[in-house]
Amino acid sequence: MTDHRDAPAVRDLHAFIAGLPKAELHVHHVGSASPRIVSELAARHPDSKVPTDPEALVDYFTFTDFAHFIEVYLSVVDLIRTPEDVRLLTYEVARDMARQQVRYAELTITPFSSTRRGIDERAFMDAIEDARKAAEAEFGTVLRWCFDIPGEAGLESAEETARLATDDRLRPEGLVSFGLGGPEIGVPRPQFKPYFDRAIAAGLRSVPHAGETTGPETVWDALNELRAERIGHGTSSARDPKLLAHLAEHRIPLEVCPTSNIATRAVRTLEEHPIKEFTRAGVIVTVNSDDPPMFGTDLNNEYAVAARLLGLDERGLASLAGNGVEASFLDDAGKAKLVAEIDAYTAAWLAP
Numbered sequence: 001m002t003d004h005r006d007a008p009a010v011r012d013l014h015a016f017i018a019g020l021p022k023a024e025l026h027v028h029h030v031g032s033a034s035p036r037i038v039s040e041l042a043a044r045h046p047d048s049k050v051p052t053d054p055e056a057l058v059d060y061f062t063f064t065d066f067a068h069f070i071e072v073y074l075s076v077v078d079l080i081r082t083p084e085d086v087r088l089l090t091y092e093v094a095r096d097m098a099r100q101q102v103r104y105a106e107l108t109i110t111p112f113s114s115t116r117r118g119i120d121e122r123a124f125m126d127a128i129e130d131a132r133k134a135a136e137a138e139f140g141t142v143l144r145w146c147f148d149i150p151g152e153a154g155l156e157s158a159e160e161t162a163r164l165a166t167d168d169r170l171r172p173e174g175l176v177s178f179g180l181g182g183p184e185i186g187v188p189r190p191q192f193k194p195y196f197d198r199a200i201a202a203g204l205r206s207v208p209h210a211g212e213t214t215g216p217e218t219v220w221d222a223l224n225e226l227r228a229e230r231i232g233h234g235t236s237s238a239r240d241p242k243l244l245a246h247l248a249e250h251r252i253p254l255e256v257c258p259t260s261n262i263a264t265r266a267v268r269t270l271e272e273h274p275i276k277e278f279t280r281a282g283v284i285v286t287v288n289s290d291d292p293p294m295f296g297t298d299l300n301n302e303y304a305v306a307a308r309l310l311g312l313d314e315r316g317l318a319s320l321a322g323n324g325v326e327a328s329f330l331d332d333a334g335k336a337k338l339v340a341e342i343d344a345y346t347a348a349w350l351a352p
């Protein structure tokens, strides 16, 4: 394979991506902690096995399989112990997003993991909301929340997540959606139907992970049982032409995270990633970063990867960014404003 990394046209594309206004729809709260934040938290909590040296973190964040990834992920979750840890993490994640011209992000948060570790639920909600408001005022990045069930933690975690997401006294203003994450093997989606029903009845949108580490039947379950409006990953959909046709016809976007799929070894190589099959089948593809520092990536790099795999130029990249906006849970005025910003940026870039 030819390495195009240093070709001038590719460098230009990187510069274009760096300035392109973007929406991010699939990114985890704890999984977005930068090496600086992870080492700061690890130093605060010296009993943890997470390295404090950012260079050692690169090794620590090299995964043998998906189960190993979740084990490491939970060791970082263990570093978040106080409402101030939650606030700092959230605020710093927004700062990193703003640097990449992310204007709007739906951040997946697992409140169960924090409340079960003893963080007071009211203090937790206040911490994320305080950080959201500060980030919007200071960085101009709009954050919204997706509360997800860590499925492997069982129905107790589903009950707790549904309660935190639907109790009017607790539910944070920024909450827009309800998700389901963690391992899929041995964690069938249909058992979570009652919790998704409650969340949907309370006005939340359904965005479970599905088809990341199991087959297309999991994506069907997410659609039919959990009434998914977008699918987190959905990678294995490529193995089922009927499913691809269904996703395309019903305009159910996939939240594709290419580098994540390689890092967790869900897909062997980028060249084997089915992103191209999705676009060929007419499925709406959005590109996202999942757990960027843990996977040695960021959203800009994911756009560069997508450009390479899909053969996109600047207009193609602008259209990909547009997909992220259209598939988001922003209101119509918010979508129109961000799309106009993407169009204006692209026109100015391409002007002679």
Ligand SMILES: Nc1ncnc2c1ncn2[C@@H]1O[C@H](CCC(=O)c2cccc(C(=O)O)c2)[C@@H](O)[C@H]1O
Residues within 6 Å of the ligand: 028, 031, 070, 073, 074, 077, 108, 109, 110, 112, 113, 114, 116, 148, 149, 150, 151, 152, 153, 180, 181, 182, 183, 209, 212, 260, 264, 290, 291
């Ligand atoms: N690529 C990903 N694909 C899927 N999920 C991903 C991905 N990246 C990050 N996550 C996050 O991992 C969490 C998993 C947490 C989990 O399994 C668990 C099990 C038992 C106990 C506890 C606990 O907290 O005590 C937690 C998910 O909720 C999700 O938000």
Ligand SMILES: [Zn+2]
Residues within 6 Å of the ligand: 026, 027, 028, 181, 209, 232, 290
């Ligand atoms: Zn994810």
